[in-house]
Amino acid sequence: MNGYFNKVSGKDVEFYEKLLGSKNLSISEEELVTNSIDAYPGMFYKPEIVLWPETSEQVSSILRYSYDRLIPVYLRGGGTGLTGTVPIYGGVLINLVKMNKILTVYEEDMQVVVQPGIVYNTLNKELEKYDLFFPPDPSSGSVCTIGGMVASNASGLKAVKYGTTKDYVLGLEVVLPDGKIVKLGSRTFKYSTGFDLLKMMVGSQGTLGVFTEITLRLKHLPEYIETGVAFFPSIERAVKTVYQIIRNGIDVAAIEFIDEQMIKVVSEFKKLQLPESKAMLLIEAHGTEASVSETMKRCVRIMKDNEAVEIRVAKDIEEREKLWAARKGAYPATLRLGKYMIISDVVVPISKLLDAVLNSYEIGRKYGIEVQVIGHFGDGNLHVHWTSRDDKEKIGLLHQANEMLAKWVIEVGGSVSGEHGIGVEKKKFMKIQHGEAYKMMLDVKRLLDPRCILSPGIIFDLEEVVH
Numbered sequence: 001m002n003g004y005f006n007k008v009s010g011k012d013v014e015f016y017e018k019l020l021g022s023k024n025l026s027i028s029e030e031e032l033v034t035n036s037i038d039a040y041p042g043m044f045y046k047p048e049i050v051l052w053p054e055t056s057e058q059v060s061s062i063l064r065y066s067y068d069r070l071i072p073v074y075l076r077g078g079g080t081g082l083t084g085t086v087p088i089y090g091g092v093l094i095n096l097v098k099m100n101k102i103l104t105v106y107e108e109d110m111q112v113v114v115q116p117g118i119v120y121n122t123l124n125k126e127l128e129k130y131d132l133f134f135p136p137d138p139s140s141g142s143v144c145t146i147g148g149m150v151a152s153n154a155s156g157l158k159a160v161k162y163g164t165t166k167d168y169v170l171g172l173e174v175v176l177p178d179g180k181i182v183k184l185g186s187r188t189f190k191y192s193t194g195f196d197l198l199k200m201m202v203g204s205q206g207t208l209g210v211f212t213e214i215t216l217r218l219k220h221l222p223e224y225i226e227t228g229v230a231f232f233p234s235i236e237r238a239v240k241t242v243y244q245i246i247r248n249g250i251d252v253a254a255i256e257f258i259d260e261q262m263i264k265v266v267s268e269f270k271k272l273q274l275p276e277s278k279a280m281l282l283i284e285a286h287g288t289e290a291s292v293s294e295t296m297k298r299c300v301r302i303m304k305d306n307e308a309v310e311i312r313v314a315k316d317i318e319e320r321e322k323l324w325a326a327r328k329g330a331y332p333a334t335l336r337l338g339k340y341m342i343i344s345d346v347v348v349p350i351s352k353l354l355d356a357v358l359n360s361y362e363i364g365r366k367y368g369i370e371v372q373v374i375g376h377f378g379d380g381n382l383h384v385h386w387t388s389r390d391d392k393e394k395i396g397l398l399h400q401a402n403e404m405l406a407k408w409v410i411e412v413g414g415s416v417s418g419e420h421g422i423g424v425e426k427k428k429f430m431k432i433q434h435g436e437a438y439k440m441m442l443d444v445k446r447l448l449d450p451r452c453i454l455s456p457g458i459i460f461d462l463e464e465v466v467h
Ligand SMILES: Cc1cc2nc3c(=O)[nH]c(=O)nc-3n(C[C@H](O)[C@H](O)[C@H](O)COP(=O)(O)OP(=O)(O)OC[C@H]3O[C@@H](n4cnc5c(N)ncnc54)[C@H](O)[C@@H]3O)c2cc1C
Pocket: 038, 039, 074, 075, 076, 077, 078, 079, 080, 081, 082, 085, 096, 116, 137, 138, 139, 140, 143, 144, 145, 146, 147, 148, 149, 150, 151, 152, 153, 154, 155, 156, 157, 204, 205, 206, 207, 209, 210, 211, 212, 331, 332, 419, 420, 455, 458
């Protein structure tokens, strides 16, 4: 639908400048280019102007004006999204990083109210003073923002114990596409007061509104943490270990899986000298010293029963960080390895984990591409890295392989995304994943944004929203 939107004119720039002041807007090539990508490879679309609002009212005015003028608006926090949520129709990019304050800490209620642009690690550093933290620990935590996390329903390494971002969002102030400001949710842990519009907003990837204030529930920092790794002679044994830990209700905070290829890649990249094996599991337990020690004992017993060839338990923080380095270094390590890479984010019922890994290898063989598998196996989430070292011709094959796995995952009752979201990258799976319910999602989008000015082309094709 080329020509549907208006271009940003000189008059529009004047309006935005009057609203925000010249220091909070840019049309310089450097800023446009910087804001034209996220972490999904190969997508580059420049906005026509970048805006840095500092208040909810400014966001509201930007949207009201852009809605009337039919100018597309995109949103950006840390820009670490992995699904291509970039300004594909140009227009305005609202960069929220200047809205980065902690507004209130309700220490007794274990809650915090923040602006969306605060970075995950910065928030948790501040919350340490209160012995509190916001648990969903994405590997991108040093850069990604809370707004981006809520919009993606991000999670990460500890979801098996603590859940995902949606489990922590109690309230949202949302600026709707036409500029109206609404407050959703409450400061209570439960409510039963009509449709749950709050949860509908979580994971909406900037398509339904701009989050300008976020109320999060928090957890106490764990008193004691222990981390261990184990290496297995087969994928089957590693997966069986995961299954037995979960099935026995053992309270682990993380169970991360790394396969043989990824062990090699990351070992070389991080100089870790990890033993050669078919699979590695990283397990972490949080709680009191006594409960953690009991948890680790039970895990080690299961690992040994499953013929783990080597088990290492960290003795101090430094060692713990070293063990985590293997897992956290996986993404940059494969980026170095392959010139072209895409990552799947599929989730399966845990009884299907083994099939999912073996199937990924089979698909890799079929298309002649390299495959490395890591994942948050405690919650059935696999990140299959499809890589091609140099061969540009193979980019299409990476996508075909990814697509084949995604379709299989849907067939076995899984989901095409566990934490990264849909963006542009996974739009093609929406109808297969949701069937009739996809039309309901489209109707919601049309209701809140009938002109489709907010993040057009993300999750939904523009043509589907406006006829
Ligand atoms: C190295 C690396 C590791 C990663 N590891 C993980 C991981 O372990 N777990 C995980 O879940 N993800 C992970 N990700 C993906 C990504 O970091 C997360 O999705 C993160 O939550 C995105 O936050 P951001 O601030 O960077 O958002 P951005 O990339 O800036 O934006 C992401 C989406 O959020 C929307 N958005 C941003 N701010 C707002 C707002 N205020 N209101 C409404 N919508 C908004 C945007 O429109 C966009 O659709 C990783 C990415 C990288 C590059």
